[in-house]
Amino acid sequence: MFAFDDGGFTFRKGTVAVAGVVVRLPSYLEGAAVTECEIDGLDATQRIAEMVIASRFREQLKAIMLDGIALGGFNVVDLDELRNRTSLPVISVTRRRPDLKAIRRALELHFEDWERRVGLIEKYAPRFLSTKRWHLFVSSSGMGEGEARELIDASVVRGNYPEPLRMAHIFAGAITHGESRGKA
Numbered sequence: 807m808f809a810f811d812d813g814g815f816t817f818r819k820g821t822v823a824v825a826g827v828v829v830r831l832p833s834y835l836e837g838a839a840v841t842e843c844e845i846d847g848l849d850a851t852q853r854i855a856e857m858v859i860a861s862r863f864r865e866q867l868k869a870i871m872l873d874g875i876a877l878g879g880f881n882v883v884d885l886d887e888l889r890n891r892t893s894l895p896v897i898s899v900t901r902r903r904p905d906l907k908a909i910r911r912a913l914e915l916h917f918e919d920w921e922r923r924v925g926l927i928e929k930y931a932p933r934f935l936s937t938k939r940w941h942l943f944v945s946s947s948g949m950g951e952g953e954a955r956e957l958i959d960a961s962v963v964r965g966n967y968p969e970p971l972r973m974a975h976i977f978a979g980a981i982t983h984g985e986s987r988g989k990a
Contacts (some may be wrong), residue, residue: 807961808858808894809970811873813982814843817821822878824853825977828863829970831960837863841879846917850881855891869957872898873971875930875945880913882926885947897957899968900932903943926955940966944949 807830813823822844828836839861843853856872870889875898876882885896909927914918934942935955940962946954961968979986 807862807871807956807957807970808861808867809871809873809968809974810854810877811971811978812843812858812877812975813978815982817845817879818964820880822979823882824857824877824928825974825981826857826860827970827973827977828883829973830866831957831963831970833919833961833963833969836840836866836974837861840977842983843877845878845881847878847881847921851884851888851891852885855888858892858894858974866929867894869949870894870896871950871957871961871970872896874898875908875927875932875973880917880923882923883917884926885945888972889947895953897949897954898930898932898945899958899971900943901967903932906931942967 808826809827810824810826816821823843824841826839830836835856839857840908841857843850850885872883889896900983913923917923924987930945933943944954958968961970963969976986
């Protein structure tokens with residue numbers, strides 16, 4: 807599993823750190839990688855694909871997991887394109903249902919290409935998946951609901967969030983702030 811999360815950012819800086827961790831499920835950390843993508847840019851899909859393809863762990867990877875569908879604000883990841891470029895199934899996980907109406911309004915106000923971004927966000931609108939241990943909103947490409955459920959079950963160690971995303975969040979926070987903070 808290659809899991810990704812972005813670090814904290816401000817709109818005054820043009821890029822955000824993106825941390826990726828390679829984890830043998832449920833929680834054995836094999837490696838880590840770092841890149842950047844533009845805040846509110848259009849390069850998140852490409853940057854993640856490049857990391858996955860170039861990784862020395864490439865042959866052992868079974869899936870890509872993202873903490874949400876966008877990095878650095880509204881740099882939206884195209885899950886199908888990422889799957890096609892890497893030949894790996896992709897899953898995006900969030901704790902809360904996104905407010906699609908509010909997202910659409912924000913994009914219409916601030917982006918000339920808002921229709922493209924809204925289209926991707928609506929295309930991958932997450933569905934609610936739940937077990938006794940976890941309740942999450944999930945989008946995926948290259949895997950069905952049953953496979954997504956199995957992958958999340960295999961990656962939730964403690965609490966109710968996938969361990970690879972928790973690790974990626976910790977790394978991204980440390981890169982950005984010098985020390986991790988907050989929760990994934």
